[in-house]
Amino acid sequence: MRIKKILTMALATALSFGMASSMLVPNTVYAKELTETVSEDVSNESLDDNKTVGTAETAGTATFSMDRSQMTEEQRNKYDQVLSGERFELKEGESVVIASDDEGAISIKCVGSRTETNLARASWETSYQNYEIYKTILDKKTLLATVALECTWYKNGIDGYIQNLKGTYTEKNSAWLCSWDDTKSALPHHHALWLNLTSLGSSHSVMFAADYHAFNETLTFGIQ
Amino acid sequence: MKKYIIALAAIVCLFLISVSLYKVSANKREQSKAEEYSEYLSQIVEDDFTGINGIESAKAIVSYDKAQDQYSVELSLITDEDISEDQVEIYKSVLRKTYDGVKLTINGVIR
Numbered sequence: 001m002r003i004k005k006i007l008t009m010a011l012a013t014a015l016s017f018g019m020a021s022s023m024l025v026p027n028t029v030y031a032k033e034l035t036e037t038v039s040e041d042v043s044n045e046s047l048d049d050n051k052t053v054g055t056a057e058t059a060g061t062a063t064f065s066m067d068r069s070q071m072t073e074e075q076r077n078k079y080d081q082v083l084s085g086e087r088f089e090l091k092e093g094e095s096v097v098i099a100s101d102d103e104g105a106i107s108i109k110c111v112g113s114r115t116e117t118n119l120a121r122a123s124w125e126t127s128y129q130n131y132e133i134y135k136t137i138l139d140k141k142t143l144l145a146t147v148a149l150e151c152t153w154y155k156n157g158i159d160g161y162i163q164n165l166k167g168t169y170t171e172k173n174s175a176w177l178c179s180w181d182d183t184k185s186a187l188p189h190h191h192a193l194w195l196n197l198t199s200l201g202s203s204h205s206v207m208f209a210a211d212y213h214a215f216n217e218t219l220t221f222g223i224q
Numbered sequence: 225m226k227k228y229i230i231a232l233a234a235i236v237c238l239f240l241i242s243v244s245l246y247k248v249s250a251n252k253r254e255q256s257k258a259e260e261y262s263e264y265l266s267q268i269v270e271d272d273f274t275g276i277n278g279i280e281s282a283k284a285i286v287s288y289d290k291a292q293d294q295y296s297v298e299l300s301l302i303t304d305e306d307i308s309e310d311q312v313e314i315y316k317s318v319l320r321k322t323y324d325g326v327k328l329t330i331n332g333v334i335r
Contacts, residue, residue: 087264158317183257187295187322190268192261207260211268214318215276224264 087209087222090131096223099204104137106144106197106204108223115219123160127151127210129221133197135176144176145169147195149221151210158214165191165210175199189214255290262286262295269299269319278305286323296325303331 088096095109112130131147150166165186169178181194192209207224269284281302288295297319301307307315312328312335319326328335 087267158314158321161321181257185261189322190265192264194257205257207257207264209264213268213272214321215272222264222268224260 087224089220089222090129095134098206098223099202101202103201104135107134107136108132108147108206109134111146113221123155125153125155125219127153127219127221131208131223133206135173143172144197145171145173145178147208149208149210151191151219151221153210153212153219155217157217160212160214160217161188162186162191162210162212162219165193165208167193167195167208169195181205185209188212258288258290262288265295265297265322269297273299273301273315278307279303292324294324295322296327297323298327298329300329301331 090096090108090110092110092113095107097105097107099106109132110129111132113128115125115127118124118126127150129149131149132143133145133147135142135144146169148168148170150168152163154160154163167180169180171178176197176199179196179198181196183194185192189212190209192207195206195208197204197206207222209222209224211220211222212218213220263286265286266284269286270282273279273282273284279301283300285298286295287297299315299319307330312330316326316328316335319328
């Protein structure tokens, strides 16, 4: 009888927590299909969710450890910058370690960057930046996800502004799930999106930002 | 019957506790992101102004008012030459594009 009571209470507790979390977390990461690619726009005018189907790949995982001593000097410096809350602009080919734990290091690499001028409207520009997110365990590098940023902005000195920042992630490893955080920023000169990376044992949040610089009429992408 | 009512009450209580815990946790996460983003924006402002000729250093503090959903900035510049009023107005105009509250100090004087 006592065991039955305990079992009933345990079941009730589990159900209660389950109900609470499912009601309060609209983008429950573990329920999302691995083949889904999610796009999310941040705009001063409107939010436009555009869901498309992408592909996902799987890769093996291991449980070796990596600490600072296993990073190159360049990786260590950039890792320290990120940990100290410093913003970071990656040029094509550059990478930065954003997190490190007993199971390895997570890094982001910029794999492409370009800006196009709209020929029909000379002051309108669209800038693109593509990233790859890796988990490195010893020397084994596993691609977790890719992120593509697209930013449309108006180049006009002080009166310039960012129209929108669109981020698209594609999951590449079944052990890691991505989701865009509900937190967003859409200030005239600064837009930002937060990407949550979740695995069974850990969770990380990366900010992807686009920033318009009025004095020199340029746009940069930053991560933090 | 009484047992079932107690069990039901317990479930409701646990549910409410879970909701409260989640809300507290979500607020903390949101607050943390706002603080991180404010720090990020501070660095952007400092970098932008440090790049201007005549400005030796720039120190910015960006803060976020959640209730008003507004950002404000306090920017302190050290310059090696006088900054004209026109130039000061340009600096303020740039900052006002993003920040609802702007406090600009140049060489210790509020402008």
